[in-house]
Amino acid sequence: AQSVAQPEDQVNVAEGNPLTVKCTYSVSGNPYLFWYVQYPNRGLQFLLKYITGDNLVKGSYGFEAEFNKSQTSFHLKKPSALVSDSALYFCAQISSGSARQLTFGSGTQLTVLP
């Protein structure tokens, strides 16, 4: 079965430092990968997606993600973290087949410390 793994439940980083939120995927063929962010008691906001093309994808709010096929990873990065980046982050992939469903990772809580 296709799955998305976010190995870290919690990531803490100091403001101004670079941040990385990890994601690995498992899907045959070419994956479609996404990152979403969720603030408390809110819906998910789209950050970025990888469909094809450059392995480094740039998204909203200064975030970027690097697609690595050999490592089956799609880690979210930001060069300089802000306190306002503190939120719950979800990695997701589109399933193959006709249903085209999103499969989500379990989420990573990012806390940026002032």
Place this chain on the structure above:
Amino acid sequence: DGGITQSPKYLFRKEGQNVTLSCEQNLNHDAMYWYRQDPGQGLRLIYYSQIVNDFQKGDIAEGYSVSREKKESFPLTVTSAQKNPTAFYLCASSPGTSGLGQYFGPGTRLTVT
């Protein structure tokens, strides 16, 4: 949260009662989805609909029902058969049926006691 509205934001019900959660979108999207979110489990797909008058079960459809009589509306009913209904429910929509670029509503937090 785009053009997707969910109401109410918070909902409280007694055990054994059915409850319907509203989801409306004005994005003219073909596909709509319902997810359930529990702490530490990410989002799990309950039902989805790719076209009016048609819908498909997701991974955890038991105890839930939906309808899609209009393109802009996709209400979810949590029935008394759902064993553990307390959760945060998120509705989403996407243009076409590719699943790419899903837009999410603000969610409804359902508490059943």
